[in-house]
């Protein structure tokens with residue numbers, strides 16, 4: 001009997017994630033207020049002390065929520081086409097302003113989008129992964145997910161087939177930004193200075 005209940009619970013859980021993934025198309029306004037991430041520094045803080053020199057922060061402020069909403073409404077195109085090439089760093093920096101809280105990183109000359117969240121606990125981290133997975137499966141475009149120090153989530157988004165960034169990556173980042181993380185984020189992470 002328990003087994004049946006477990007399966008049933010899993011089914012409900014997956015349905016709720018899928019419905020939330022669909023819900024991201026009804027986009028909550030993206031706030032441009034500085035969001036504290038992890039160590040309590042606002043994400044768009046221009047303080048570069050101690051920052052990894054491979055990380056590019058978005059310019060101060062960000063695009064209006066309209067551009068972010070438009071980006072999140074788009075769908076990812078299949079990325080296995082031969083004539084797809086990674087975008088330049090300048091193009092990436094322009095699009096970066098439409099994805100609140102994400103930053104550009106380079107690893108071995110390979111451009112990626114990177115964002116971190118501090119969550120309530122380990123299980124909320126797995127819930128977050130489920131929410132992101134629903135979007136990724138819907139879009140056929142997948143992020144690299146890291147859950148470290150039990151409640152710190154780091155997400156890297158890049159296109160493996162072209163070894164760099166294309167529009168898909170910014171669409172995925174905008175959709176992830178649209179997730180309702182109410183009850184998942186650590187209290188400290190959501191405190192505004």
Ligand SMILES: C[C@H](O)[C@H](O)[C@H]1CNC2=NC(N)=NC(=O)C2=N1
Nearest residue numbers: 079080140141142158159160161
């Ligand atoms: C055929 C299908 O488009 C590919 O396997 C997809 C799957 N998801 C993907 N996700 C990412 N981030 N990069 C890829 O190159 C990629 N390829």
